[in-house]
Amino acid sequence: MRFFSTSFFRGLIAQAAGTVLGMGLVMALRVIFGLPLSSPVEADDAHIREIIVVGGVIVGAITFMIGAGVFTDWFKWARGEETSDDHTPDPSKPNWMRYFSVDFDHKVIGVQYGVTSLLLLLFGGIFAMLFRIELSGSGITFLNSEIFKVLLGYDGPHLYNTLMSLHGIVMIAGILLGVGAMSNYLVPMLIGANDMAFPRLNAFAFWINVPGAAILLSSLFFGGFDTGWVGYPPLSLRAPLGMQMFLIGVYLVGLSSIAGSINVIVTTLTMRAKGMSMFRMPIFCWAALATALLQFTATQLIGLSFQLVMLERLLGMTFFDSLKGGDPVLYQHLFWFYSHPAVYVFILPGLGVISELLPVFSRKPLYGTRWVALSSFGIAVVSFFVWAHHMFVSGMSPFLRIPFMYSTLLVAVPTGVKFFSWAATLWQGKIIFKTPMLFALGAVVIFLLGGVTGPPLATIATDLHLHDTWFVVGHFHDTMFGGFIFPFVAAIFYWFPKMTGRMYNEKQGKIQFWLMFIGFMLMSNLQLVLGLLGMRRRVVDFDAALGFDTMQLALTIGGFMVFFGMLLFAYNIIRSWTKGEVAEGNVWDSRSPEWQKPNPMPLHNYEHPFEVVGEPYDYGLPNSRYVNMNPAGESPAAH
Amino acid sequence: MIHLLIVGVLVVVATLGLGLLLTQTGILPAQASQQAITIDWLFDIHFWFIAFFVALICVIIVYSLIVFRRKQGEKGDGVYMHGNQRLEIIWTIVPIGIVLWMAVIGGQTLSDVERRDPQAITVDVFASQWSWRFQYEVTTAEGVQTAVASDVLVLPRNQQALLRLHSQDVIHSFYVPEFRVKQDILPGGEKYVRELRITPNTNGTYTVQCAEICGQGHYSMLAEVQVVDGAEFTSWLTEQAADCNLSDAECGLRWAETFGCLGCHSLDGTAKIGPTWLGLFGHAVELTDGSTVTADHNYLLTSIVDPNAQIVAGYQPNVMPQNFDELLSEEQINQIVAFIESLGN
DSSP states (O other): OGGGGSHHHHHHHHHHHHHHHHHHHHHHHHHHTTOOSOOSSHHHHHHHHHHHHHHHHHHHHHHHHHHHTTTHHHHHHHTTOOOOSOOOOOTTSOTHHHHTSOOOOHHHHHHHHHHHHHHHHHHHHHHHHHHHHHHTSTTOOGGGOHHHHHHHSOOHHHHHHHHHHHHHHHHHHHHHHHHHHHHHHHHHHHHTOSSOSOHHHHHHHHHTHHHHHHHHHHGGGTTOOOSTTTTOTTHHHHSOTHHHHHHHHHHHHHHHHHHHHHHHHHHHHHOOOBTOOGGGSOHHHHHHHHHHHHHHHHHHHHHHHHHHHHHHHHHOOOSSOGGGTOOHHHHHHHHHHHHHHHHHHHHHHHHHHHHHHHHHHHTSOOTTHHHHHHHHHHHHHHGGGOGGGGGTTTTSOGGGHHHHHHHHHHTHHHHHHHHHHHHHHHTTOOBOOOHHHHHHHHHHHHHHHHHHTSHHHHSHHHHHHHTTBHHHHHHHHHHHIIIIIHHHHHHHHHHHHHHHSBOOOHHHHHHHHHHHHHHHHHHHHHHHHHHHTTOBSSOSOOOGGGOOHHHHHHHHHHHHHHHHHHHHHHHHHHHHHHHSOBOOSOTTOOOSGGGGSOSSOOTTSOSSOOEEOSOTTOTTOTTOOSEESOTTOOOGGGO | OHHHHHHHHHHHHHHHHHHHHHHHSOOSOOOOBHHHHHHHHHHHHHHHHHHHHHHHHHHHHHHHHHHSBOOTTOOSOOOOOOOOHHHHHHHHHHHHHHHHHHHHHHHHHHHHHTOOOTTOEEEEEEEETTEEEEEEEEEOTTSOEEEEEESEEEEETTSOEEEEEEESSSOEEEEEGGGTEEEEEOBSSGGGOEEEEEOBOSOEEEEEEEOSOOSTTGGGOEEEEEEEOHHHHHHHHHHHHSOOOSOHHHHHHHHHHHTTGGGTSOSSSOOOSSOOOTTOTTSEEEBTTSOEEEOOHHHHHHHHHOTTSSOBTTSOTTOSOSOHHHHSOHHHHHHHHHHHHHTOO
16 A cells, blocks of 8 residues: 555646646636637537646646655745755665655666656557557458447547557657666766766656656547647647647656756766766767757757647647648748757667677777767767758758758768777677677667668658658668667666666577567568558558558568567566576676676665776776776775 | 688678669569659669668678677687777768768759759649649630649650649648659648659559648548550540530539549448448438438538538548538539439439
């Protein structure tokens, strides 16, 4: 029954109450201003309902945060009360409760992010499997089954559109949380800090995702939406109420991105251990810093564009509806100004993980460390000047497409540096095939496919054929699996002993790798080929005469292999968390400071600050080390 | 050194194999336009670069994994080499050169693809949820300027067609894979009309697909394209320009096809996005407000010009366009009603 006293549970109760309260508030305001609460005309009635529900949902999100206790310390400060900076957990409560409560320890927050991320990835995966069944052949009408109509009130093509749209955006939310998980858990540990710079802001950044994700998923029960994850108006102005849940949910997740990025930037810039110059900072922290700068400067634009659609729907302000004087292409500029850099937010931390793992498991220095570090920044900078390559056929000014083609192709250069460095790192190493290494290697190969399928989309003439086909779907899945999913799985396996003090199951890990790697190769290469053959994306059915049936069936099989691989992963980590073999000491023989500490990582990381005395990845250089854990010359026995 | 030599040979072999696989196995649709020839030329260049880079990186990785793996019982680290400034500069500068060259030829192919032919014939394309209509300007035998509408896009071979793209509701996209080009279609009147130029070069039947998601009927937003000889095109156009001199019901069917009615209303009793027309006339219809009306002449007329007035139970409002009284003449609407009446029993 202790569960009922956790922040998580109290927050959800407060959210439910707040939603009802908010709806009542909007209705009361309407009555005060003499506005009707219902209308005999169906369309007007739906509009009034939308205003009331949206008001309620926004209030609900705020009351979640209050109910969960995220604001408690800040309220105390506002009243002039002191709060303690010591946030050692209450020993009278069991340890698991920390993970369901507002906690300021970056490691707990990292795990909270990670678990929430995996849950969202699971939902996104289930949505995908549902529409993969529908797409496994032409003429299949699985989504017309009675059960969907009974559960959701709609079925068929609209249900397909909703699942397809939700798959995209829920996965993106899951990925953003996974990025948060990696940077929160790893950054302070790798740079020798005991926590993030602003622990309360950090907790806020995590917890705002919970109502955000709940609202996003609820769109399934509010009539869904049929716009894809991009939400282009005017279609998004006409979609059902579920559209608003999508807009609000993503808005809250975006707020988390901005708040979280401030922490990462300040922490990496000001809290590094003694002797850790920028170029001696681990590559992952470089990647996390570049990511945070992108999140901090670009996320506002998606918030803005979604807010404008929200206002246009609620209040009839005409921003984007060209039939009433707005401009639909403007939305696409605002949207992609974030959503292109966002792609690099998804992949840069993953590429950082690859760069961390390859040296450890090849027993060799990361080749050209400085170049790899700077290439993350190169990618981040260029990513701000390429957004319009998503709009080559949108009807924007035709001449502007040319500079965007140049800038887009330039992305290949820093990305190429990473590939060459990784290949050179493996060369003449002593490669060890543990599960994290397998996933890192798989990520390199998959991300390579994502990389080389980029240029045909960047040159405008070939994009005229490929735009909005399955080729784009394949390219994007390559970048997401190579840049996020595989590295994320690798990172969880690699730091699992640090998190839990136990080892994952190596055999299951390897089975999972081959299941996912083969399944994914099947899936993404078929997506690419279907796109080249001219199959457009986001369709619930296709003509049998096109001859795509066999390929679509194989694609579904590949998709399910990936899905089952992830289920095996969940089983492996849940079981190993309590039953795994106890992992002691420096499991991977790593030079990194966190592995010089016991497993799991002690509560406040480093009770004595360490000093950096060498390069992070100098494996193979005799008598060298990266950190001196006892700079004062004290003997370890003194502790 | 011997390692590098073996890897070099393997990279060449893998590049050739992969390149031939990509360029020779037909992973692009048939070519049916001048633009497709230019675009496919650029595709082939891309395919060879893809083959080379995939081969290069994969061969090095796979070779390393086999040759440089840590053997059973082996301890110790790999060869200590932390980097090489000259090599880094080379693999930064060379790719910059390659991508700049790609961008230059990318620009050249684009200008080829979009080259304007002043002799192009103009077709106005009207996209709406979820149908296509194609409109041609013609001068009849009597010298009268008139517009011909069709639900099939007929184009003469070897002549550039200038498609002027109009949308009546949301964003759509015009895409024929065999022509290789696409263009989004924006709503909002003349200011938002976008153009697409295609020079078909092979006779045949193809399909226009809407490539931008546009709602629940997106997947079925298709239309037929016919590429025919110039002479055949002229005679088809003349035939279309003639007034409809069939019976009212037969003319009604023609308008129903042309103006996209049949995208949502079936003629065989199946329920699509709108109610079927088969057996509709003269029968009782239940509405969303619970009342029941008989589908008589006036009901059908109202349902066409003011579709939101009476919504049949089980269907959504605001789905059907509300501007048919502007698009169609009174005579055409009456002929459609006559056609629906003919399906009454």
